[in-house]
Amino acid sequence: MEVxxxxxxxxxxxxxxxxKGFLRAAADATHVLVRFVAPAKPADATETPRAPLxxxxxxxxxxxxxxxxxxxxxxxxxxxxxxxxxxDRVTIVAFDDHIEVVQSLIAVTxxxxxxxxxxxIDARGSxxxxxxWEEGVKQLAPFTRKDRIARVxxxxxxxxNQGLLNEQEIFAQVAxxxxxxxxxxxxxxxxxxxxxxxxxxxAAGEGVANFxxxxxxxxxxxxxxxxxxxxxxxxxxxxSVQGGSDVQVRLVGEILENGATRSRKLGTLPWDASLVAxxxxxIGALAKADALAAVNFEAITKEGEKVKFGPALIALPEVxxxxxxxxxxxxxxxxxxxxxxxxxxxxxxxxxxxxxKFAEAKLAFEELLKRPGLSDWAKQKIEYLKRLLDEDAVMAxxxxxxxxxxxxxxxxxxxMACYSMDVDDSAEAMKASYLRRKRADGQASKPKPPQGGTxxxxxxxx
Amino acid sequence: MLTAxxxxxxxMLKLSAQLNDEEFLGTAEDLAAFVSDKxxxxxxxxxxxxxxxxxxxxxxEGLLSKPERAPDDRRKANFGPLQVRQLLLARLLAERGWDxxxxxxxxxxxxxxxxxxxxxxxxxxxxxAEKLFFRTRGSEEVSLLLSEPDAGSFKPSRxxxxxxxxxxxxxxxxxxPRPSRKTSYSTVQQLRQIADSEESPAEALRMMIKKEMxxxxxxxxxxxxxxxxxxxxxxxxxxxxxxxxxxxxxxAHWCEAHFxxxxxxxxxxxxxxxxxxxxxxxLMNKYL
Numbered sequence: 001m002e003v004x005x006x007x008x009x010x011x012x013x014x015x016x017x018x019x020k021g022f023l024r025a026a027a028d029a030t031h032v033l034v035r036f037v038a039p040a041k042p043a044d045a046t047e048t049p050r051a052p053l054x055x056x057x058x059x060x061x062x063x064x065x066x067x068x069x070x071x072x073x074x075x076x077x078x079x080x081x082x083x084x085x086x087x088d089r090v091t092i093v094a095f096d097d098h099i100e101v102v103q104s105l106i107a108v109t110x111x112x113x114x115x116x117x118x119x120x121i122d123a124r125g126s127x128x129x130x131x132x133w134e135e136g137v138k139q140l141a142p143f144t145r146k147d148r149i150a151r152v153x154x155x156x157x158x159x160x161n162q163g164l165l166n167e168q169e170i171f172a173q174v175a176x177x178x179x180x181x182x183x184x185x186x187x188x189x190x191x192x193x194x195x196x197x198x199x200x201x202x203a204a205g206e207g208v209a210n211f212x213x214x215x216x217x218x219x220x221x222x223x224x225x226x227x228x229x230x231x232x233x234x235x236x237x238x239x240s241v242q243g244g245s246d247v248q249v250r251l252v253g254e255i256l257e258n259g260a261t262r263s264r265k266l267g268t269l270p271w272d273a274s275l276v277a278x279x280x281x282x283i284g285a286l287a288k289a290d291a292l293a294a295v296n297f298e299a300i301t302k303e304g305e306k307v308k309f310g311p312a313l314i315a316l317p318e319v320x321x322x323x324x325x326x327x328x329x330x331x332x333x334x335x336x337x338x339x340x341x342x343x344x345x346x347x348x349x350x351x352x353x354x355x356x357k358f359a360e361a362k363l364a365f366e367e368l369l370k371r372p373g374l375s376d377w378a379k380q381k382i383e384y385l386k387r388l389l390d391e392d393a394v395m396a397x398x399x400x401x402x403x404x405x406x407x408x409x410x411x412x413x414x415x416m417a418c419y420s421m422d423v424d425d426s427a428e429a430m431k432a433s434y435l436r437r438k439r440a441d442g443q444a445s446k447p448k449p450p451q452g453g454t455x456x457x458x459x460x461x462x
Numbered sequence: 463m464l465t466a467x468x469x470x471x472x473x474m475l476k477l478s479a480q481l482n483d484e485e486f487l488g489t490a491e492d493l494a495a496f497v498s499d500k501x502x503x504x505x506x507x508x509x510x511x512x513x514x515x516x517x518x519x520x521x522x523e524g525l526l527s528k529p530e531r532a533p534d535d536r537r538k539a540n541f542g543p544l545q546v547r548q549l550l551l552a553r554l555l556a557e558r559g560w561d562x563x564x565x566x567x568x569x570x571x572x573x574x575x576x577x578x579x580x581x582x583x584x585x586x587x588x589x590x591a592e593k594l595f596f597r598t599r600g601s602e603e604v605s606l607l608l609s610e611p612d613a614g615s616f617k618p619s620r621x622x623x624x625x626x627x628x629x630x631x632x633x634x635x636x637x638x639p640r641p642s643r644k645t646s647y648s649t650v651q652q653l654r655q656i657a658d659s660e661e662s663p664a665e666a667l668r669m670m671i672k673k674e675m676x677x678x679x680x681x682x683x684x685x686x687x688x689x690x691x692x693x694x695x696x697x698x699x700x701x702x703x704x705x706x707x708x709x710x711x712x713x714a715h716w717c718e719a720h721f722x723x724x725x726x727x728x729x730x731x732x733x734x735x736x737x738x739x740x741x742x743x744x745l746m747n748k749y750l
Contacts (some may be wrong), residue, residue: 097681
C-alpha cells in the first residue's frame with residue numbers, strides 16, 4: 001500500500017490495489033482502490049465550528065404535491081430551520097407555476113416566525129421547478145462568500161411541466177451554480193417523484209440526493225447532510241486520474257470526462273473519514289510499471305480556498321501468471337471495489353426495471369447474489385431490492401437509483417476495516433449518520449419514537 | 463511616508479465609509495448629482511449615473527424613502543443620507559441586472575442607515591454566482607429616464623404621478639410597496655414609438671413583441687399571449703388598402719355608366735379607347 005504521508009491536518013492519499021502485482025496485456029482489468037483520508041479532528045479543539053450556512057429552501061407547492069408530500073416538505077423545512085445556528089441565513093422560496101419568495105435571505109434569529117411562514121404555504125398550480133430552483137440561487141448569489149457555505153435544498157416531486165424542462169440544460173445550470181459556490185441538494189417526495197431529475201440535479205449540484213415519504217424519513221437524510229456539513233474538513237472534493245503510457249484508465253461511476261483525464265466529484269470529506277474511488281486499468285504491453293497512472297485530488301477548504309493534492313502515482317510490480325494467481329487479496333479492499341462494481345450492475349438492472357423487464361431484472365439480481373466475495377452489506381441491499389421489485393416496481397427503481405449512488409459515493413470510515421464483515425445494526429447505529437450503511441434509502445433506519453420521544457422528532461442539528 | 467496603517471486604511475476602506483454624506487441634504491436633482499459623482503469617483507462608469515427624473519421614478523416606485531420637507535419651504539423636498547444609500551444601491555444593483563421588485567424588497571427589508579451600509583459593503587462587487595445568474599442590463603425604464611427628454615416626450619401629469627403632488631412631501635417611513643407592474647411611463651413611451659414609427663405600426667409592434675419574448679423571466683401566460691399576437695401579425699407590409707374611386711359617365715341622356723378602375727393601375731390611352739370600343743360594340747349587339 002502506498003501512502004503519501006502528509007504534514008499535520010492534511011489529508012492523505014492511499015493507493016490500494018486489489019492485488020499487489022499486475023499481468024501485462026491481460027484481458028481482465030486491474031482494479032485499484034484510492035482513498036482520500038481526512039485526519040482526525042485536532043485533539044485540542046473541543047469543537048471545530050463549521051462555516052456558517054446560507055440555505056435556500058425551495059419548496060414545490062404545485063398541486064401534485066397535495067397531501068402527504070407537501071406536509072412532509074413543510075415539516076422538514078421547519079425542522080431544518082429550527083436546527084440552524086444564529087449566524088446561519090435562510091431564504092424560503094415556494095413555487096408552482098408562479099415563483100414566490102416567502103422569505104428573502106435573512107439571519108435565523110426568529111425561528112418561529114419563519115416556521116409560521118413555511119406552514120402557510122399551500123399546494124396549488126403547475127410546476128415551474130427550474131424557475132423555483134433558479135430563484136433560490138438568485139436569493140443566495142449576491143451574498144456568496146468563500147467563508148460561508150451556500151446551498152439550495154430543493155424539496156419536490158420533480159414533476160416539472162413549466163419553464164425549462166430539458167433535463168440536460170437544467171443540470172448544466174445547476175453545475176454552473178455549483179462551480180460558482182452554490183451547491184444543490186434534492187429531496188424527492190411522493191411515490192411517483194421524478195428520480196432522474198432529482199438525482200441528476202444533486203449530482204450536478206455537488207450536493208446530496210435523498211427521498212422519503214414522511215418528515216421522519218427525511219429527518220435522517222437531513223441529519224446526515226448537516227452532520228457532513230458540520231463536520232466538514234474539505235468540500236467539493238474531486239478526483240481525477242490520468243493513465244500512463246499504454247494504460248487505459250476508467251473511474252468506476254465517473255460522470256465527467258475531460259480528454260485523457262477522467263474525473264469524478266466525490267462530495268464533502270468530513271474529519272476522520274474517507275472518500276473512495278475505484279480505478280480500472282487496462283495495462284498494455286508498453287506500459288511502465290512504475291507509472292501506470294497518476295491520481296490527483298482537488299477540493300475547497302472551510303475558508304473557501306481551492307487546494308490540490310497529488311499526484312499520487314499508481315505503481316505495481318509486473319508478475320507472471322502463476323505468481324499473479326496466488327497473490328493474496330485484501331478482503332476489505334475487495335469488498336469496497338466490489339461494491340462499486342455492483343453499483344454499476346444495479347444501474348443496468350434499474351434500466352431493465354424501468355423498461356418493465358421485471359423477469360430479466362430479477363434474474364440479474366440472482367446472478368449478482370452469486371458473485372464471489374460479495375460484502376454482507378451489498379448482499380443485504382440486493383436482497384432488499386429484489387424483494388421490493390416484487391412489491392412495488394416504481395419504488396424499487398427509485399431505491400435502485402439512490403442505493404447505487406450511495407454504494408458508489410458514501411463517505412467511509414478513516415480506517416480500512418470491517419467492510420468485508422457482516423453488518424451489525426447496533427454497531428451501525430453508533431456511527432456518525434453519514435457513515436451508516438442503510439439497506440433502504442427512502443426510509444428512516446432508526447426506529448420511529450413513541451409519542452413525545454426524542455429521536456426523530458428533534459430537528460436535524462446543523 | 464506611507465505607513466502600514468495608511469495603506470490599510472487606503473486599500474481596505476469600505477465603500478460605505480467613503481460616502482462622506484453626513485452633511486448632504488438636497489433636492490432630487492441634488493441627490494442625483496451627488497450619487498452620480500460619488501459612483502464616478504469610486505470608479506463606476508457612466509452607466510451608473512442618475513438624473514432627477516430617475517430619482518423621482520425611484521421614489522414613485524417605492525425604492526426611495528419619502529424625503530423630509532424643508533423647514534423653510536414645505537413644498538421643497540430634502541433628500542438625505544438615507545436616500546443617498548438607497549439610490550446608490552439601487553443604481554449599482556439595477557446595472558447588474560436586478561429588477562426593480564427585487565431591489566425594492568431588499569431596500570424595504572433594510573431601512574436604516576447601518577443596515578444599508580452593511581449591504582453596500584457586502585454588495586459592492588458582484589459575486590461570480592451573481593454574474594452568472596443575473597443579466598447585466600440596465601432596466602429599460604431606467605434607460606429611458608436617463609435620456610434627456612425631447613420635445614413632446616412624456617411628461618407625467620399631476621394626476622398620474624403622486625410625486626408631483628405637494629401633499630406627498632411628508633416625512634414618513636417608506637411608502638408602501640407598489641404592486642409588481644411595469645410602469646405606465648415606459649408603456650406610454652413604447653406606444654408612442656409605435657405610433658411615430660416610420661414603418662407600419664404592425665411591424666413596430668411585432669418588433670417590440672419579439673424583443674420582449676427574448677426575456678428569460680417571461681411567464682408562460684405572457685409568452686403564450688405574445689405567440690398568439692405574432693401569429694396574427696402580418697409578416698410583410700401587405701397590400702395597400704384599396705382606394706375605390708367610382709367614375710360616372712353620362713353617355714347619353716338615357717345612359718349613364720359607372721366605372722371603378724383599380725387606383726393602382728394607370729391605363730394607357732389605347733387601353734381606355736379599347737374599353738370604349740368594346741362597350742359600344744356590346745351595346746350595339748345587345749340592343750340593335
